[in-house]
Amino acid sequence: MKPLPVSPLAPTRKQTLPPIAGCRMAAREAGVRYKGRRDVLLMAFDPGTTVAGVLTRNQMPGAPIDWCRAHLPAGTARGLVVNAGNANVFTGAHGAMACAETAKAAAAALGCDPSEILLASTGVIGEPMRYERIVExxxxxxxxxxxxxxxxxxxxxxxxxxxxxxxxxxxxxxxxPVTINGIAKGSGMIAPDMATMLSFVVTDAALPAPVLKALLTRGVNRSFNAVTVDSDQSTSDTVLLFATGKGETHVTVDGPGDPALRDFRTKLEDLLHDLAMQVVRDGEGASKLVRIAVTGAASERAAKRIAMVIADSPLVKTAIAGEDANWGRIVMAVGKSGQKADRDRLAISIGGVEVARDGVRVEGYDEAPVTAHMKGREIDIEVDVGVGRGRATVWTCDLTHGYIDINADYRS
Amino acid sequence: MKPLPVSPLAPTRKQTLPPIAGCRMAAREAGVRYKGRRDVLLMAFDPGTTVAGVLTRNQMPGAPIDWCRAHLPAGTARGLVVNAGNANVFTGAHGAMACAETAKAAAAALGCDPSEILLASTGVIGEPMRYERIVExxxxxxxxxxxxxxxxxxxxxxxxxxxxxxxxxxxxxxxxPVTINGIAKGSGMIAPDMATMLSFVVTDAALPAPVLKALLTRGVNRSFNAVTVDSDQSTSDTVLLFATGKGETHVTVDGPGDPALRDFRTKLEDLLHDLAMQVVRDGEGASKLVRIAVTGAASERAAKRIAMVIADSPLVKTAIAGEDANWGRIVMAVGKSGQKADRDRLAISIGGVEVARDGVRVEGYDEAPVTAHMKGREIDIEVDVGVGRGRATVWTCDLTHGYIDINADYRS
Known part of the structure; x- marks a missing residue:
């Protein structure tokens, strides 16, 4: 297919990523599937690097997910190999062998044990992995x-x-001072619990793997697990957090709750949120970034579920694409969520203007600012379901012709 | 918006509906929302008519749903008023009053009690119902x-x-001999548990309301509740089954399980299935009718859930629109369903050709018939998840540019 135009929601300013001591990388054109572009990434970490990860909950995971699940518990890593073009999913024993051979070759190159190599793949499902191309x-x-x-x-x-x-x-x-750098990819199969979304984050702080795990899990719940593009959940989602410990000074911490980590935790969550927003901004065919905040739910979990059902509703998403403040479809989505909500206390605001309250349309609300808001790039929807104190915010994008163009064409 | 072209999946032959003794109807141009077309239907039933219904499970139901829920338990009906253009949903106390006034006026016209009038509305959500236009x-x-x-x-x-x-x-x-006639509408917000889908079925058989209820519930589960267009669930879904008892002879039955009802049950289920298929064939923007049969699941319920997740996956639906036999997306959808499935025993057939078996692609399967099948109007997908004996079949349509055209435009 033709190269896609850059998303209109792409960030206008690029962030500069400084080096992180103890972490090096290289990328090659291996031709796994794509031609004329780099498609294989090798990252190398100095001895002593700790690692934690969050992996897809999809029950048809790819072979690299199986590999990471087996080796992450050790909590240390010396290398990471990532390829684009073939996800190595639904590839049976051959897929597992491809992982083992890739890890073995990377370990030989870096002088470590294969179990210290982590793997991630993204791309087409069900095709045999040409791992030889990576290995060579x-x-x-x-x-x-x-x-x-x-x-x-x-x-x-x-x-x-x-x-x-x-x-x-x-x-x-x-x-x-410590540095945290992160990269991510993902634009389709994006939904809660990690859709085809890969992200690799590295810090030069020295932190034990269990601390990394706790910080990452918390951060992912409020970032990557709070975004959805199309409700589809990938078989390959992977977020890894590496700590090389090669920063200026080693500092000992008591655990993830140590007050000394407050700033690190905040900055890590901010970085994860930043990357997750970039993923949504690059949602396939996206023309608008949509924030959906639900309050008044029975619990935080209920609020997130309601927000996700609104975010995933094709009728809500197409209305937004059409710049139509069709809040009746939001009512419908709340009602289908299966979560407790009081129809006669429901309130909805769009772009800060309350359009519905106590289960009916707000008589005579000013439509002009709402219409203007719908024409913008960033849409803000707030829903109070009137039963409790649970609240949650999720982000999504609209459903446009672009999504269909991409997905009726691209074999992923 | 412009009139939509007739769905390419529309049935080529029209069924002729004979009169049903004890049931009369009339339609008027009331201008509730549409101009230049009939938009209000009145159906009148002779005294002694029994009724049963299945209503949306959406928790933001419209006022007519509240009305039917209150009056269906009596099990008798003398009239039905249906309008298109305004769903009378999220309309608060005014919506309830609109129902009461409409029922009162219909009852006055037909000479019965308002509680014997049933109501259904479809159309835009959240706008005050101009019930006066109907009443007059x-x-x-x-x-x-x-x-x-x-x-x-x-x-x-x-x-x-x-x-x-x-x-x-x-x-x-x-x-x-008895006759069963049915009509239905619905093309968006179609998902399990009754999406904006209305259907009214009338028979001249004499059957008590509890028998009707049992027959209808069973029939709906295998028809209207086994189809999905866009996963969205309407606030107004209503299926009503009326029995006038005005057929040739009165026959006493012992209950819904009475063997004397076997043929009636079969024909009723066939009719409901026929109407449900017509709804999917008119799915917004649909270009292909898709049958998804899941076997080998832990239970029938699990099988239906897996089939529905496949049917609702935007990535699966767009692949079908693109005539791409992209079964990797089916694997993904099975994995996200949350139901038990064995990745390493999963098998998938498309158009009767097995393309995946035991968790991997079938080496060297003949792609030509699969490609030809994908170009057809009716797509057949079979998935065995390899863990049990549960099976279920659901029907959906593809996700095309037409869906976006309709839903970015139409305020429903």
């Missing part, structure tokens, strides 16, 4: 490793993405 | 009642439908 490029990739290829790394893992997704933050732990 | 047409409608306006009745209740939906069957109960 790993020695050259090893020779090209550099601390300064973050942009290239982010571009290498793209599939239908229209822009590379990167983010960087500086935090401090007990006065010591 | 009821006396004239009463004067025009006829046994021979089934086609007109079906056309009157249409919204974005592109063809009127009718079906008729003849059954016999203990050797006595």
């Amino acid at each position: 490029h790993l020695p050259a990739a090893k020779a090209e490793l550099t601390e300064d290829a973050w942009e290239t790394a982010a571009a290498t893992i793209m599939t239908t993405d229209t822009f590379a997704k990167t983010a960087s933050r500086t935090a401090n732990i007990r006065g010591v | 047409h009821l006396p004239a409608a009463k004067a025009e009642l006829t046994e021979d306006a089934w086609e007109t009745a079906a056309a009157t209740i249409m919204t974005t439908d592109t063809f009127a939906k009718t079906a008729s069957r003849t059954a016999n109960i203990r050797g006595v």
Whole structure:
């Protein structure tokens, strides 16, 4: 298919990613599926690097997910191999072998054990993985490793993405500055619990794997697990957080709740949120970024469920694409969520203007600002369901002709 | 918006609906919302008519749903008023009053109690119901009642439908022939548990309301509740089954399980299935009718859930629109269903050709018939998830540019 135009929602400013001590990377054109572009990323970590991950809950996971699930518990990593073009999903014993062979080759190049190599793949499902093409490029990739290829790394893992997704933050732990860099990809099969979404985050802080795991899980729930493009959940979603411990000073922390980690936690969550928003902004065919905030639900969980049902409703998403403030469809979506909600206390605001209250339309509300808001790039919807104090916010995009163009064409 | 072209999946042959003794109808142009077309239907039933209904489970039901829920338990009916253009949903106390006034006026025209009038509305949500327009047409409608306006009745209740939906069957109960006629509307917000889908079925058999209720519930589960267009669930879904008892002979039955009802049950289920298929064939923007049969699930319920998740997946639906046998997306959808399934025993057939088995692609399967099948109007997908004996079949349509055209434009 033709190259897609860059999403109109793409961030206008690029973030610069500084080097992270103890982390190097290289990308190669291995031709796994795409031609004329880099499609394999090798990341190398210094000894002592800790790692934690969050993986898809899809019950038909790809072979790389099985591999990560087996090796993440050790909590250490020396390398990561990612390819775009073939997801190595539904590939049976051959897929598992492809993982083992790739890890073995990467381990040989980096001088470590295969169990210290993590793997991720994105692309077409059900086709045998041409892992030989990856393996044969790993020695050259090893020779090209550099601390300064973050942009290239982010571009290498793209599939239908229209822009590379990167983010960087500086935090401090007990006065010591540390850096956090992250890259991500993903634009379809994006839904709660990790859709085809890959993200790799690296910090030079020294943090034990269980601390990383706790921080990452919390951060992912409020970022990647709070976005949806099309309700479809990928078989390959992977978010990994690496800590090289090669920052200026080693600092000891008591656990994820240590007050010394407050700034790090905030900055990490901010970075994850930033990357997740970039994923939604690159949602297939997206022309509008939509924020849906639900309040007054029976619990936070109920609020998130209601918000997700609104976000995933094809009728709501097409109305937004049509710039129609059709809040009746929001009422419908709340009602189909299966969560407790009081029809006769329901309130809805669009762009800050209350259009419905106590179960009926607000008589004579000013339509002009609502209409103007619907024509903008960022749509804001607030719903109070009138039964409790649970609240949650999720982000999605509209459903346009572009989504159909991409997905009736692209085999993913 | 411009009139929509008739769905390419519309049935090529119209069914003729004979009169049903004890049931008359009339339709009027009341201008509730549409201009230049009939939009209000009055049906009148002779005294002694029994009734049962199945209503939406959406928790933001319209006022007519509240009305029917209150009055259906009595099990008798003398009239039905249906309008298209305004769903009378999310209309608060005014909506309830609109129902009461409409029922009162219909009861006055037909000489019965308002509680014997049932109501249904379809159309836009959240706008005050101009019930006066309906009420003022009821006396004239009463004067025009006829046994021979089934086609007109079906056309009157249409919204974005592109063809009127009718079906008729003849059954016999203990050797006595009876007729069953049905009409339906619905083309968006179609999902399990009754999406904006209205259907009214009338028979001249004499059957007690509890028997009707049991037969209808069973029939709906295998017809209207086994179809989905867009996963959205309407606030107004209503299926009503009326029995006038005006057929040739009265026959006593012991209950819904009475063997004397076997033929009636079969024919009723066949009719409901026929109407449900017409609804899917008129799915907004539909270009292909898709049958999804799941076997090998842990239970029938699990099988239906898996089939529905496949049917509702935007990625599966767009692939079908693109005539791409992209079964990897089916794997993804099975995995996101949350139901038990064995990745390494999963099998998928498309158009009768097995393309995946034991968790991997079938090596060297013949792609030509699969490609040809995908170009057809009716797509057949079979999935065995390899864990049990549960099975279920659901029907859906593809997701095309037409769906977006209709729903970014039409305020429903």
